[in-house]
Amino acid sequence: MFGYFPCGDATLIVKAGRDISPATNQLVRKLLYCLDERPLPGVSEVIPSYNELLVCYDPLQTDCQQLKNQIQLIEPDLDMVELPLPARVVIYVCYGGELGPDLSEVARYNGLREEEVVDLHTSVDYPVYMLGFTPGFCYLGGMDKRLSTPRKTTPRIKIPAGSVGIAEAQTGIYPIESPGGWQLIGRTPAELFNPKRENVFLVNPGDIIRFKSITLDVFFEMKRQVQSQL
Amino acid sequence: MASIVIEKPGFLSTVQDLGRFGFQRYGMPVAGAMDAFSLQLANSLVGNPHGAAGIEATLLGPDIRFISGGMAAFCGSGMRGFLNNKHVDAYKSFSVSAGDLLRFEMDRCGCRMYIAFAGGLDVPVVMGSKSTYLRSGTGGFHGRALKEGDEIPLGQAPEKCPIKEIPASLLPDYAKKDPIRIIPGPEIRRLSKEGLISLLTTPYRVGDQSDRMGYRLEGEKINLNNESHDIISSGVCTGTLQLPGNGQPIMLMADHQTTGGYMRMAVVASVDLTRAAQLRAGDSICFAEISINKAQTLFRARNRELACLTNNKPDTSPGSRPPS
Numbered sequence: 001m002f003g004y005f006p007c008g009d010a011t012l013i014v015k016a017g018r019d020i021s022p023a024t025n026q027l028v029r030k031l032l033y034c035l036d037e038r039p040l041p042g043v044s045e046v047i048p049s050y051n052e053l054l055v056c057y058d059p060l061q062t063d064c065q066q067l068k069n070q071i072q073l074i075e076p077d078l079d080m081v082e083l084p085l086p087a088r089v090v091i092y093v094c095y096g097g098e099l100g101p102d103l104s105e106v107a108r109y110n111g112l113r114e115e116e117v118v119d120l121h122t123s124v125d126y127p128v129y130m131l132g133f134t135p136g137f138c139y140l141g142g143m144d145k146r147l148s149t150p151r152k153t154t155p156r157i158k159i160p161a162g163s164v165g166i167a168e169a170q171t172g173i174y175p176i177e178s179p180g181g182w183q184l185i186g187r188t189p190a191e192l193f194n195p196k197r198e199n200v201f202l203v204n205p206g207d208i209i210r211f212k213s214i215t216l217d218v219f220f221e222m223k224r225q226v227q228s229q230l
Numbered sequence: 231m232a233s234i235v236i237e238k239p240g241f242l243s244t245v246q247d248l249g250r251f252g253f254q255r256y257g258m259p260v261a262g263a264m265d266a267f268s269l270q271l272a273n274s275l276v277g278n279p280h281g282a283a284g285i286e287a288t289l290l291g292p293d294i295r296f297i298s299g300g301m302a303a304f305c306g307s308g309m310r311g312f313l314n315n316k317h318v319d320a321y322k323s324f325s326v327s328a329g330d331l332l333r334f335e336m337d338r339c340g341c342r343m344y345i346a347f348a349g350g351l352d353v354p355v356v357m358g359s360k361s362t363y364l365r366s367g368t369g370g371f372h373g374r375a376l377k378e379g380d381e382i383p384l385g386q387a388p389e390k391c392p393i394k395e396i397p398a399s400l401l402p403d404y405a406k407k408d409p410i411r412i413i414p415g416p417e418i419r420r421l422s423k424e425g426l427i428s429l430l431t432t433p434y435r436v437g438d439q440s441d442r443m444g445y446r447l448e449g450e451k452i453n454l455n456n457e458s459h460d461i462i463s464s465g466v467c468t469g470t471l472q473l474p475g476n477g478q479p480i481m482l483m484a485d486h487q488t489t490g491g492y493m494r495m496a497v498v499a500s501v502d503l504t505r506a507a508q509l510r511a512g513d514s515i516c517f518a519e520i521s522i523n524k525a526q527t528l529f530r531a532r533n534r535e536l537a538c539l540t541n542n543k544p545d546t547s548p549g550s551r552p553p554s
Contacts, residue, residue: 006416006468006522007467008470008497008499008500008525009413009526009529011467011497013464020462037503042253044251047465048464048465049463049489050462051462059500060529060533064522077307130489131488133489134257134365135256135258135259136256136257136258175257195356195368226474228271
């Protein structure tokens with residue numbers, strides 16, 4: 001079922017498939033779940049992605065072959081593993097205006113009205129396949145293809161934290177201020193990453209995100225609340 | 231309370247331990263000392279746990295005023311140290327008195343020096359580590375590079391220090407231009423025969439756009455068989471040599487993103503990350519292939535020797551896990 005590939009002298013790649021699909025990703029998360037429940041000796045951390053699990057280990061304590069043998073013992077039981085129900089996370093977004101300067105461009109590119117873009121963006125569930133790129137950045141599946149828009153030809157130097165954007169067939173949220181070329185359609189007052197909070201990260205791999213539209217007034221009110229909670 | 235004051239910050243000085251582990255699945259980079267081995271050596275010289283937080287200085291070292299007496303040491307390369315204008319050796323501990331000034335001058339080669347203080351730097355532990363991750367402003371001293379006037383408290387100094395200098399067998403020879411040893415990565419088969427020859431026989435220059443995230447390497451274009459440079463975004467580890475479409479490798483270092491979409495052509499042997507961390511922009515490097523077994527044997531041997539230095543009990547302080 002799995003493919004095993006060493007990656008340097010301290011990492012083992014466990015490959016669950018060659019595609020981006022809910023089935024392959026679920027297999028990855030099932031193995032992640034098992035390794036979280038019963039950590040293997042010498043494994044320092046495990047990083048899930050769409051179709052792989054990167055197993056980081058301490059070569060002073062274990063090696064690739066031993067880890068492979070141990071994981072192969074878990075493999076046959078994975079079908080029976082029941083993943084905990086995914087958490088549903090609602091992300092409130094103020095669309096358009098100053099907080100979403102590219103909403104009109106996304107609408108124009110796809111021959112839609114701005115309200116239709118918002119309706120399409122808020123009407124589906126987005127599974128979190130993986131996190132990466134920056135702390136708290138979620139790779140989401142599920143966006144309606146009618147919203148696909150190419151990246152901006154010139155990337156912005158600074159994109160504010162909380163910005164919600166579209167790049168090709170992907171949508172995502174910038175957790176920290178960073179440069180980037182995504183089309184920005186709105187902004188959320190939520191903090192996806194905050195090291196001062198007990199749950200540093202708002203979203204886990206496997207969670208389901210749903211966007212809800214809010215007004216500018218509500219955005220500022222929620223932003224104020226988020227900041228006063230610290 | 232014991233402390234130090236930064237009188238001049240140098241080019242880029244940050245608080246680092248061995249890194250922040252356990253959060254890469256959330257996209258949080260490990261950060262930590264680029265040359266973790268040198269930080270461990272410096273800590274062992276002042277009797278600290280190997281993973282205690284120290285200063286990572288880059289190219290141009292900081293000026294550090296001691297507000298209280300104690301022990302200090304520095305290991306790594308790229309600069310020469312002076313205590314009250316008198317030369318002090320790297321890889322040896324020295325005692326300091328209140329009011330002393332430690333400063334550094336740039337050296338001809340090398341890049342990073344690790345300065346350890348008895349008791350370690352007493353900054354808050356954030357997500358299990360004292361390391362600074364600059365991009366998100368997390369950890370270290372207020373999440374940023376050190377600035378003029380910063381006063382950093384020191385922890386409780388250990389009662390005694392078991393060693394005074396690092397034995398010759400553990401001294402890294404940074405001047406030696408041996409190739410950096412690499413282990414073939416999961417996508418190595420995508421290289422053409424000529425591509426593999428380019429990688430293993432021609433020199434690469436460390437590009438100007440190189441930092442704690444990674445090095446952009448410049449040299450002979452590495453060609454592929456008729457295949458793509460891209461992979462489905464997947465996890466990457468420190469030392470990974472990615473190959474983007476322009477055929478010029480990127481070497482991922484301490485602050486690297488946790489996932490990437492470029493093929494993983496090869497991975498630097500853990501034992502050679504210390505030399506890789508001492509490269510500066512403009513340096514030229516070559517690569518040589520090594521097997522996983524050989525790389526692990528070398529890594530284990532060096533760590534046995536490191537452990538023997540102080541006969542340390544297992545180290546459980548935050549951020550003290552060995553980089554994997």
